[in-house]
Amino acid sequence: MTMKNALTVVAAVAAAMFSQATFAQASAPASRAEVKAETKAAVKAGATTPAGEAAPMEKSTAKSTKTRAERKAETLAARKDKKLAPAGEGAPAAAPATGPTAARVDVKADTKAAVKAGTTTPAGEGPGAPKK
Numbered sequence: 001m002t003m004k005n006a007l008t009v010v011a012a013v014a015a016a017m018f019s020q021a022t023f024a025q026a027s028a029p030a031s032r033a034e035v036k037a038e039t040k041a042a043v044k045a046g047a048t049t050p051a052g053e054a055a056p057m058e059k060s061t062a063k064s065t066k067t068r069a070e071r072k073a074e075t076l077a078a079r080k081d082k083k084l085a086p087a088g089e090g091a092p093a094a095a096p097a098t099g100p101t102a103a104r105v106d107v108k109a110d111t112k113a114a115v116k117a118g119t120t121t122p123a124g125e126g127p128g129a130p131k132k
Helices: 002-023 032-045 068-080 104-117
Strands: none
Touching: none
16 A cells, blocks of 8 residues: 555656646746836836826826916915825825713723623624624
């Protein structure tokens, strides 16, 4: 029996070694210099996506009517009034956090009373528990 097992193992190892060649890449991967050149050409052509998860921005053909100083002044005023969108994906500002309505001591006392009365849900039997 051990000879049969040894032959099986040898055959499996040989198959694994020879099958590697079939899964190898057809061509060598691009060198670092080639990748950098491709990236530089894409940036120059405007084909890269800005950082983040947003879709590529479309090129605007309209010319701005404001000067740089006017835009900077508007941005400073918006920052002062806290009207700037957060950096990143332009998500709306988060709602202010609301604290707990009951003190920790009160919550602990209520939980202790519920356990003593037997009105708590046993572990693993709540609405989100997996079905048996």
